[in-house]
Amino acid sequence: MDWVAVGLKEDVPPGMVIPSRISDTELALWCTPSGRYHAWSDRCPHRGMRLSHGFVRGDTLACIYHGWQYNEAGSCEYIPAHPKLTPPDTICVPTYACAEAGGVIWVSLAGTDMPLPVLGGRVPIRSLQISLSAPDLAAHFGAHSFTTIAVVSDHEALLAVQPCTDRTCMVHALAAPDADRKVVSRWLEDLRATLEGVPS
Amino acid sequence: MILYDYVLSASCYKVRLMAALLGTPLTLRAVNFHPGREHKSPEMLALNPKGTLPILQDRDTVLTDSADILRRLTADHPEWQNTDDDRWLAFASDLNDSLGLARLHDVIGYEADIDKARAAGVSALRKLEAHLTEQRFDGLIFLTGSNPTIADIACFPNTALAPDGGVTLDPYPSIRLWMRAIRSLPGFIEMPGIHRLHELAHPA
Numbered sequence: 332m333d334w335v336a337v338g339l340k341e342d343v344p345p346g347m348v349i350p351s352r353i354s355d356t357e358l359a360l361w362c363t364p365s366g367r368y369h370a371w372s373d374r375c376p377h378r379g380m381r382l383s384h385g386f387v388r389g390d391t392l393a394c395i396y397h398g399w400q401y402n403e404a405g406s407c408e409y410i411p412a413h414p415k416l417t418p419p420d421t422i423c424v425p426t427y428a429c430a431e432a433g434g435v436i437w438v439s440l441a442g443t444d445m446p447l448p449v450l451g452g453r454v455p456i457r458s459l460q461i462s463l464s465a466p467d468l469a470a471h472f473g474a475h476s477f478t479t480i481a482v483v484s485d486h487e488a489l490l491a492v493q494p495c496t497d498r499t500c501m502v503h504a505l506a507a508p509d510a511d512r513k514v515v516s517r518w519l520e521d522l523r524a525t526l527e528g529v530p531s
Numbered sequence: 532m533i534l535y536d537y538v539l540s541a542s543c544y545k546v547r548l549m550a551a552l553l554g555t556p557l558t559l560r561a562v563n564f565h566p567g568r569e570h571k572s573p574e575m576l577a578l579n580p581k582g583t584l585p586i587l588q589d590r591d592t593v594l595t596d597s598a599d600i601l602r603r604l605t606a607d608h609p610e611w612q613n614t615d616d617d618r619w620l621a622f623a624s625d626l627n628d629s630l631g632l633a634r635l636h637d638v639i640g641y642e643a644d645i646d647k648a649r650a651a652g653v654s655a656l657r658k659l660e661a662h663l664t665e666q667r668f669d670g671l672i673f674l675t676g677s678n679p680t681i682a683d684i685a686c687f688p689n690t691a692l693a694p695d696g697g698v699t700l701d702p703y704p705s706i707r708l709w710m711r712a713i714r715s716l717p718g719f720i721e722m723p724g725i726h727r728l729h730e731l732a733h734p735a
Contacts, residue, residue: 338704339704341667342704342705342707342708343704344708347711349701349704349707350701351701386728386729395729457664457704457705458702458704459657459660459702460702460703499702501702512668513665513668516661516664516665516668517661520657520661
């Protein structure tokens with residue numbers, strides 16, 4: 332699969348972990364204190380707790396349940412109940428390709444050699460959920476691929492679409508660097524209302 | 532001051548949280564709201580004919596509206612008040628009537644049109660997210676500015692507890708950062724369903 336936008340850099344500051352998803356794949360998306368982003372399967376290998384409920388400590392992500400800590404490669408590095416134990420290599424979290432570019436965090440589930448999407452100098456505005464499937468949203472704009480959709484408008488907006496469920500997607504919106512962010516944000520609210528068929 | 536309190540009530544938590552952040556001592560009187568319905572007992576109805584919680588008793592004064600209680604607690608703390616608070620205190624009622632109702636339905640079996648309550652909750656969360664996003668454009672993290680006020684304390688509990696009522700908070704990045712800022716405040720206290728930020732030691 333191609334690169335999929337899963338969030339904006341501004342929304343996931345260093346030291347934070349959040350839940351995200353690409354269709355049926357649930358992700359724990361986190362940022363190290365020095366600003367490196369990681370996207371992992373959202374399950375602790377120990378007891379299946381969501382790692383997105385956990386917390387970032389140094390360059391590790393710790394599970395909230397029993398505190399198992401995973402290093403940036405996804406390998407378990409420390410088990411609080413067995414402080415002297417070096418955890419075996421087999422205890423690791425499935426990780427996915429993750430990169431930040433242009434203020435957007437991108438994930439590729441299958442790993443990809445494709446270059447990251449070209450944003451044309453646009454800057455991130457905000458992310459918002461729309462109650463439409465990603466394919467339905469893409470169809471609305473006549474696009475064949477739903478990874479990125481350029482929208483012709485006053486703001487030169489670009490919508491990067493993240494498939495979530497069969498009824499929802501997240502839209503990560505970018506616009507021209509000189510755009511008024513509040514104006515674009517309100518335009519996005521109106522666009523959502525139109526797409527969802529709700530009178531604004 | 533005496534707070535007639537129920538630990539699972541979002542509105543009682545507003546009062547406990549505000550007092551904790553101010554460092555104001557409260558005497559808590561636990562009321563068996565569920566399953567005892569003690570808030571409808573003759574003794575409690577004598578204090579508050581409306582039969583609701585929280586109730587704040589300060590000598591001869593009895594307050595039964597959480598917004599009034601927040602105003603009174605901060606009367607000598609002007610830094611916790613803003614001219615914009617009123618509309619957010621009103622908005623907090625919308626959160627209570629939507630997300631709060633959905634939670635009471637799911638947690639203690641309240642009668643409710645659950646689909647309607649959740650839909651109204653999502654609508655309210657979208658408004659909150661839009662406002663907080665615009666605040667962030669101006670470099671502000673709280674509802675009315677760069678510092679928290681009673682507006683934030685009034686809106687925080689039912690928002691943070693939305694998942695208890697089957698409403699996800701995952702799609703709201705600005706709400707997430709706002710809640711994190713509130714949970715980071717000195718003196719912050721927890722309630723069941725709302726935990727503080729973790730300060731666990733990293734291994735030596």
